[in-house]
Amino acid sequence: MRAIRRLAIVTAALLAACGGGGGEAGEQAGAEGTPVDGDMLVVGLPVDADTFFPPLSNSVTSSDIYSNIYWYLMRSEPDFITFRPGLADSFTFSEDSLQVTFHIHPGITWHDGAPFTAEDVVFANDVCKSPEINWSSASWLDHISNVEAVDSLTVRFTYDEPYMYQVLDANVCYPLPKHLLGDVPYTEMGNHPIARSPVGNGPFRFVSWRSGEEIVIEANPDFVRGRPHVNRIAFRIISEGTTLATQIQNGDVDLWPRFTPPSFYPQFNTDADLVVHSYPGRSYTYVAWNRLDPLFEDKRVRQALTMASNRAEIVEALVYGQGHIGSQPLISTIWAHDPTIEPYPFDADSARALLEAAGWADTDGDGIREKDGRRLAFRIKTNTNNQLRVDIATVLQQQFRAVGADASPEPLEFNTFIEQLIGKEYQAAVGGWSVGIKPDMIPIFGQGELFNFVSANDPQLERHIREAEVTRDMAGMKEILSQAQRIVVEEAYYTFLFQLNDLHAIDSRFQNVDMNAYGWGFNLEEWYVPEGRQKYDVPLSASPMARTGADSATPPAGR
């Protein structure tokens, strides 16, 4: 497929007497091991960015992009417990652990040339905490009582008490350019030009944003830790999955991060020009049971239906093996995961026996169990815009029928689905949770919490999860969370189906690509394309100031 395309390019190039990319010349030129500068990475994303002002942004696309334009002082490793240098080289704790001091690497500048200093960190902290900005993650800063600039390269955070996440919480609010925003009222910051054309301090600088079409960033040649090797990254917004799949396979797009649905896995995996990265992600798919419904108030019914679900079959058939069978809410990528908690076995016989013991028997011979005049018949709700979940509901229907339960899938529009879940207007539901960096079971299992739509009510569980919130040391927290998880598993409020892998497909010409639980762009600035395989000949812009500015919403010259 790519060979035909190369032939077409070469032919077109000859006809148009124009030099194309260098990809046709052959693939062996250049030492493959030595990074080389140049080429462009074309990324396909389904949703447009909303804004590039981090405290106001809630779009994954936005953060995928601005995380290369803005950097934190320290950047997380994939476990989110240890850190690697970012804008700062290192940090030190005070004797009483109430203060953490960060040492900023000298020579870092904003993309407009102004120096980056500790004042920018202090300023950002004020912005992130302000009620006018109303940053959705502002609660992460609750323990930080003060941020001060000791000198231009040293910034000190003071906390109200020592706890596990001190360094992490100091690195969730991106430092912002005080020299540009310092005099702007908080209510106006979202409208400032840098929300649409950001001025950052990271390895990539902003070039242009054509709304709904394309966002372009390029290597920052002045970046103090060394410029990225790839010259330019173009993010193209393509909402239709089929179109995006076509384009990554014919070479128009180089990278499709988090591709979905997983049914694309086999064809991408067998495509010789693509490399598929698959590793355990941070989300899991479940069946939620409404404990308040008379059918599911007995935990034996919930346990039985869990054992009736053949999760291995679902993972193999629907996710092409790109997932792990689930056992607990704190999945394998979280540090608090307890490997000693086993998933329920797939055991249809035990499931039937358990249902019988709970009083559910098929007295009228129609294949469906009854009890007290009520049939074990229910609806499984899910959201229409996720084909995988709809398919899971269908497969579960068949698996539940084998033990005498009649489940009918009911796909709903997404917002409707969420409303009904929260309002507990459901019997069973197939859904998914994304697990945050900090393991916190309260929102989903705490009594009275908005998202406890399974109505978990075990008093011991409640005690454990509240206690975990105030525990300071890792070992202690892990022990308490394990106990809490065992209760959740025993009560079978959820049937944990599987933990989904993150799936990314990238053109094979990119080298040094390390994708992991941190994200697909973990070491984006280290990727490169060997000389003989470079496809696009795109220069860096002459002057950084020529590209940034309020005018970037208009197309570049030449259209």
Next chain:
Amino acid sequence: MLGYILKRTLQSIPIVLGASTLIFILMHASPGDPTSIYIRPDIDPAVIEQMRRNLGLDQPVHIQYVKWISSFAQGDFGYSFSQKRPIIDIIKDTLPNTLLLSGVALVIIFTVGVLIGTLQAVRQYSLIDNLATIGAFFFYSMPSFWFGLMLILLLSYKLQWLPASQMTSVNFEFLPAGEQWVDRLKHLIMPALALGMGSAASVARYMRSGMLEQVRQDYVRTARAKGLSERVVIFKHAMRNALIPIVTLLGLYVPFLVGGAVLIETIFAWPGMGRLIISAIFQRDYPVVLASAFVLSIMVVLGNLLADVLYSVVDPRIRVEESEV
């Protein structure tokens, strides 16, 4: 004529207003609101409440309606919740793209439809006629989005002749000016075809029957008797009269184009108003939905007005009274 246009314009104001109000009611009646995407376990409900207050969503619905109407009347289209910028800028970016796509589709509809229809009429019952009839029914009954996907799979995936999405290639700004035009054309052809083929087929059917009717008229016999060449008879005389209903059809196709553009734009990632309205609906971005609906209903009204005006211009038997006001 001018009076007629003015009268029609005034008549269309309540129509546009009514359509926008209906959409306002429907949007607010559906579950969810712009803050729905923020309802997640890791976000404090107090944050969401503050967001609702900031966006004015905590006010009763009729107050929101009055506020929206009054700002609309003053030309303020409002601020997008999802794109976080003034809606007038969004419309300025997207409307030209939809107009371009619809315009080219309209050209395709007209030329393909008229030519095929005429050809069918002069070669009635021939093989060409029958094949074209089958083709017309095929394209007419086929859903446009399916046709779009098939075009992508064939021309982009299998043959790799044309790009599958968007308006320009990723290295567009580095291409010389001549190549830029070719690039834009290559991106335009598939979506325009997908959008236009169905309607082109029906235009061909109308043209065919229109021409057949004209060709049997006495004036055509007279023209032939006068010794005019067949080409002049068909193209200069018969076609002119057969075009009368076609021309009015074009004005009526504007709403179909605007509606069909929604699907085609999504499939081809064409950054136009159709795709804008779809994503705004899913994100419950009320101001954008209302503003887009407003613009689209104006286009529909203008399309109908255009059809009526053209009809009276093209057909000398129908003339609007100048004194009518």
